[in-house]
Amino acid sequence: MERLIDKTCQDFTHALASKAPVPGGGGAAALAGALGTALCSMVANYTIGKKKYAAVEDDIRAVLEKAEALQTRLLELVDEDAAAFAPLSAAYAIPKDDPTRDTVLEEASLRACQAPREMVRLSCEAVKLLEEVLEKGSVMLLSDVGCGALLCGAAMRSAAMNVYVNTASLQDRQKAKNLDAEIDALLTVFGPRADRMAEDVSRRLRKER
Amino acid sequence: MERLIDKTCQDFTHALASKAPVPGGGGAAALAGALGTALCSMVANYTIGKKKYAAVEDDIRAVLEKAEALQTRLLELVDEDAAAFAPLSAAYAIPKDDPTRDTVLEEASLRACQAPREMVRLSCEAVKLLEEVLEKGSVMLLSDVGCGALLCGAAMRSAAMNVYVNTASLQDRQKAKNLDAEIDALLTVFGPRADRMAEDVSRRLRKER
Numbered sequence: 209m210e211r212l213i214d215k216t217c218q219d220f221t222h223a224l225a226s227k228a229p230v231p232g233g234g235g236a237a238a239l240a241g242a243l244g245t246a247l248c249s250m251v252a253n254y255t256i257g258k259k260k261y262a263a264v265e266d267d268i269r270a271v272l273e274k275a276e277a278l279q280t281r282l283l284e285l286v287d288e289d290a291a292a293f294a295p296l297s298a299a300y301a302i303p304k305d306d307p308t309r310d311t312v313l314e315e316a317s318l319r320a321c322q323a324p325r326e327m328v329r330l331s332c333e334a335v336k337l338l339e340e341v342l343e344k345g346s347v348m349l350l351s352d353v354g355c356g357a358l359l360c361g362a363a364m365r366s367a368a369m370n371v372y373v374n375t376a377s378l379q380d381r382q383k384a385k386n387l388d389a390e391i392d393a394l395l396t397v398f399g400p401r402a403d404r405m406a407e408d409v410s411r412r413l414r415k416e417r
Numbered sequence: 418m419e420r421l422i423d424k425t426c427q428d429f430t431h432a433l434a435s436k437a438p439v440p441g442g443g444g445a446a447a448l449a450g451a452l453g454t455a456l457c458s459m460v461a462n463y464t465i466g467k468k469k470y471a472a473v474e475d476d477i478r479a480v481l482e483k484a485e486a487l488q489t490r491l492l493e494l495v496d497e498d499a500a501a502f503a504p505l506s507a508a509y510a511i512p513k514d515d516p517t518r519d520t521v522l523e524e525a526s527l528r529a530c531q532a533p534r535e536m537v538r539l540s541c542e543a544v545k546l547l548e549e550v551l552e553k554g555s556v557m558l559l560s561d562v563g564c565g566a567l568l569c570g571a572a573m574r575s576a577a578m579n580v581y582v583n584t585a586s587l588q589d590r591q592k593a594k595n596l597d598a599e600i601d602a603l604l605t606v607f608g609p610r611a612d613r614m615a616e617d618v619s620r621r622l623r624k625e626r
Binding site: 218 | 430433443462559560568575618
């Protein structure tokens with residue numbers, strides 16, 4: 209089967225808008241995170257090899273390697289998120305009086321939490337890397353760091369919604385609470401860090417004139 | 418020449434990360450806006466034809482039509498933004514003592530403001546449409562409305578940075594101020610509206626359990 213990330217940007221967007229079961233908000237979140245992470249790599253790529261930034265070149269190379277790994281994984285999560293949708297949809301379709309329904313739905317809901325949960329974690333990691341390129345990387349690409357921060361911020365919060373929507377239907381309320389708490393803890397720290405980075409970039413862009 | 422939006426999602430992301438001159442932050446912003454707008458259309462598509470929402474069907478159809486137009490235009494802007502990059506890059510490469518440099522650079526900078534400026538405007542329009550589907554559309558797709566709001570919020574702010582970075586180098590300071598003021602006025606209104614919508618959705622998702 210064709211992977212969603214092998215669709216053209218135009219076709220992916222059209223499929224997202226349509227009644228096709230996938231992609232949905234989770235796939236859009238993963239792609240946005242991958243785009244934000246790619247902007248981090250772009251700034252790193254334009255910094256490496258520049259005499260002015262020779263002193264931080266090793267750090268930037270390390271950032272680039274980590275950003276590339278995050279980007280690869282976030283792109284994979286577009287399709288992993290989609291793969292968890294069919295079993296979830298099938299579970300919801302089981303008649304309410306069927307004795308297997310609860311168990312199957314519980315398992316499918318738990319599974320559907322996993323891809324967005326990882327998207328949250330990876331988008332938060334990307335924020336740390338963007339902070340490092342903001343501090344050390346080429347100032348020529350300041351606006352790209354800001355866009356990266358905004359996209360990763362939106363990605364982690366979008367992915368979080370896709371966790372919440374699935375924990376909401378879990379029978380095991382303790383497991384649901386633990387998952388929500390894990391996501392909340394990450395958003396509380398990294399949401400504001402992404403926002404502050406974007407505000408900082410915006411301020412600096414408007415000052416440099 | 419192959420359009421950027423005809424690249425696969427994977428290849429677009431790789432090109433964004435690379436030292437290829439385009440896409441950059443502006444293209445990523447337009448794509449994020451198109452994805453957010455597509456989520457608005459998706460919610461509309463799942464609402465239309467449902468008995469429960471028959472009373473608002475005409476409104477939702479009108480929203481869908483507008484969202485589809487915004488999405489089409491935002492996708493076009495990915496490549497229009499890229500097309501403005503080559504002349505800008507060429508203008509910066511003109512030797513500083515060349516008497517034509519200032520005029521050519523001024524024109525290229527002004528042109529480079531246009532695509533991101535329109536992205537800001539269209540992403541703000543998408544926020545209005547998302548508000549309407551949040552109010553009237555299927556509650557089954559609540560998380561997708563939230564993701565749409567987050568992506569359009571990130572798109573408008575990312576696009577704004579790509580205006581600021583170009584107005585910064587304009588010689589005509591009055592024109593620069595006017596452009597910045599136009600963008601600021603839109604962000605001041607629609608940035609918080611996108612954020613509030615996302616917070617509202619998040620709260621509702623976590624309550625429904």
